[in-house]
Amino acid sequence: MIRTIAIDGPAASGKTVVGRNLARCLDFWFLDTGVMYRAVTWLALKEGIQPDDAEGLGRLAEAVKVRPLSKDGDSVKIAGRSVGPQLRENQVNQNVSLVSRHSGVRRALVEQQRRYAHEVLQDDQGMEARDSRRGIVMIGRDIGTVVMPDAELKVFLTASARQRAIRRWREMNERGDIVDLESVLAEIEARDAIDSSRDDSPLLPADDAWQLDTSDLAVEEVVEAILRKSEVR
Numbered sequence: 450m451i452r453t454i455a456i457d458g459p460a461a462s463g464k465t466v467v468g469r470n471l472a473r474c475l476d477f478w479f480l481d482t483g484v485m486y487r488a489v490t491w492l493a494l495k496e497g498i499q500p501d502d503a504e505g506l507g508r509l510a511e512a513v514k515v516r517p518l519s520k521d522g523d524s525v526k527i528a529g530r531s532v533g534p535q536l537r538e539n540q541v542n543q544n545v546s547l548v549s550r551h552s553g554v555r556r557a558l559v560e561q562q563r564r565y566a567h568e569v570l571q572d573d574q575g576m577e578a579r580d581s582r583r584g585i586v587m588i589g590r591d592i593g594t595v596v597m598p599d600a601e602l603k604v605f606l607t608a609s610a611r612q613r614a615i616r617r618w619r620e621m622n623e624r625g626d627i628v629d630l631e632s633v634l635a636e637i638e639a640r641d642a643i644d645s646s647r648d649d650s651p652l653l654p655a656d657d658a659w660q661l662d663t664s665d666l667a668v669e670e671v672v673e674a675i676l677r678k679s680e681v682r
């Protein structure tokens with residue numbers, strides 16, 4: 450039985466919902482690293498640190514601890530505050546990729562992500578008493594390449610930009626955020642461009658990643674496909 454699954458892919462490729470459902474099916478831990486970058490971005494905006502201030506952002510990311518709060522991973526504790534829905538606000542969407550470009554920010558968060566995986570996986574005995582979960586699903590942009598290069602299963606999810614925009618637009622509508630599809634598409638494409646072209650750990654499939662185009666697949670079909678793949682390993 451494998452214990453480490455890395456899922457990477459561009460914005461709105463379905464990583465979050467797929468990763469969360471997969472972790473539930475396998476009774477694994479779940480860590481959405483995107484939420485950590487969003488939390489640092491949220492705090493930086495609050496404190497007036499500009500998205501191009503590499504040093505200030507690096508210092509901020511070094512100084513704070515970002516911990517997932519819920520099992521679903523959609524809220525975190527940062528600098529003593531609990532934040533959830535704020536992490537999906539427009540201001541954060543528009544700035545998160547600019548903040549995530551900086552090596553100082555990445556170094557600090559990657560270290561926290563590795564420590565989290567180590568803590569939940571390493572101490573089997575101690576953990577067993579408190580929790581039965583024996584593995585972790587981690588999702589992001591650089592999990593298979595940088596954060597967990599030894600992950601036993603690496604998945605890279607893709608879908609056309611329009612398909613991804615439609616998914617995100619539906620999600621936002623369901624939450625009551627009324628936005629037009631074209632502006633969601635533009636934001637996703639802008640974020641993809643920054644994430645793919647940055648110098649430090651750009652969005653890229655690991656050489657040994659299994660690539661899956663989810664354009665025509667429902668969430669359950671993607672989860673099923675990954676479950677099948679994880680069994681043959």
Ligand code: CDP
Nearest residue numbers: 460461482483486545546549589590591640
């Ligand atoms: O949910 P969505 O796909 O829209 O994005 P996310 O996973 O919440 O990530 C938000 C942003 O954080 C990304 O666009 C990246 O700029 C950054 N990020 C990153 O650089 N590295 C990661 N491991 C995860 C997210």
